[in-house]
Amino acid sequence: MNNPNIKTEFLPGDFDLLGSEKISQIDETYASQSYWHDILKRFTNNKGAVVGLIFILLVILMAIVGPHMSGRTYYDQNITHQNLAPRVPGLEKIGFLDGSEKMHTSQGAIKQNKYISADSSKTTGLEDVYYWFGTDVLGRDIFTRTWIGTRISLYIALVAVLVDMCFGMGYGLISGYFGGKVDMFLQRFSEILNGIPTLVIVTLLILVFRPGLLTITLALAITGWIGMSKIARAQVLKLKEQEFILASKTLGAKDFFIIFREILPNIFGQLIVMSMFSIPNAIFTEAFLAFIGLGVPQPLASLGTLISDAFKSFTTHPYMIVFPVIVLAIIMLSFNLVADGLRDAFDPKMKEV
Structure with missing residues (x-):
């Protein structure tokens, strides 16, 4: 036990300043990060979202330059080149994508290559011809038509975002x-509008307009915004009774100023995420309409049109349907991955749900 009668005496050398240079330590300061920088950091940490974004950029690049790579147009027909299997220069030497395909007949499976004649003394005239994705029943280049169809899918994605953000968002904000x-x-x-099936709306529009991109765009514009409006309305109902909204009203702020300057910035992240999730749905809707014959007219091709045409020859020439399906799957999966990454970036707590 300490004896209170003993006095403690401190000498000048009992205490030293911290640090080898006798300089007191100063707390380190770090630059603050902005809200959007924090979102970007969380998004880039999501590997799946980054991979999806990379694939979207690659698809956009191929949609721009792809139709010009083969030197053929999407409407060129050459009956002598019909039903040619994929053939890629360089890969043909290793027996992969060399233009050969298996034909299933009543006598069994037969492997043939229409680029090369079975008789070495004869030529087919196709020895120096290459179709990277093959040709269809009319001799049209599937590679060029696939990337033309990708342009239409990306156009539908852009329309879906614009309809959601320009109309659905405003509709839900005002309603809520x-x-x-x-x-x-x-x-x-x-x-009432949501109760009408999209197929019925498209059919009615076809009676007024010709089948094409205009019809599909109007169909998406009529019903595609309803999901976004419901999300925006629900978010507004959560925020409009908050204290900062009451403070704005007390200071004399107008209704539309409160809606677009006070409420919208607080829910903009959720609306962006919802618009990204609506893109795969819109692309699938266009592909479905094209598959049942309500898409863009020939010779223009969308991915749904290519899949519909190739489905008729699926049992004899399965390669015709493979590449459009792969591109469509990549587009839809990539947008879903990006939307999932944006959701986690804007609201990290959603990861735990």
């Missing part, structure tokens, strides 16, 4: 903020 009779009228209207 004003409430009452305005909300009741807007919601009943959207429910």
Whole structure:
């Protein structure tokens, strides 16, 4: 036990300054990160989202330059080149994508190569011809038509985002903020519109307009925004009773100023994520409509049109359907991965759900 009668005496040498140079230590400071920089960091840490973004950029690049790589157009027909299997220079020497295919007949499977004549004394005139994805029943280059179809899918993706962000977002914000009779009228209207199947809307539009991109664009514009409007309305209902909204009203802020300057910045992240998730759905809708014959007219090709045409020859020439299906799957999967990464970046707590 300490004896209170003993006094402790401190000498000048009992204490030393911290640091070898007798200099007091100073706390290190770090530069603050902005909100968007923090989101970017979380997004780049998501490997799946980064891979999806890379594939989207590659698909966009191929949609731009791909139709010009083979030197053929999407509408050129050459009956003498019909039903040619994929043939790629360089790979043919190792027996892969060399233009050969198996034909299933009543006598069994027969392997043939239409580029090379079975009789060495004769020539087919196709020895120096290469079709990287093969040709269809009309002798059209599937490689060029696939990337032309990819342009249409990317156009549909752009339309879906614009419709969601320009109309669906504003519709939901106004409906949720004003409430009452305005909300009741807007919601009943959207429910009636949502109750009409997209296929019926497209069919009715075809009676007025010719089948094509305009018809599909109008069909997406009529019903594609409803999901976004419901999300925006739900977010507004959560925020409009908060204290900062009451403070803005007390200071005399107008309704639309509150909607687009106070509420929208707080929910913009969720709306971006929802718009990204709507892109694969819109692309699949276009492909489905094209598959059942309600897509773009010939000779213009979309991925759905290519799949529909190739499906008729699937049992004899399966290569015709493989490449459009792969490209369509890559596009839809990549957008889903990016949307999932954006969701986790804007709201990290969603990872735990």
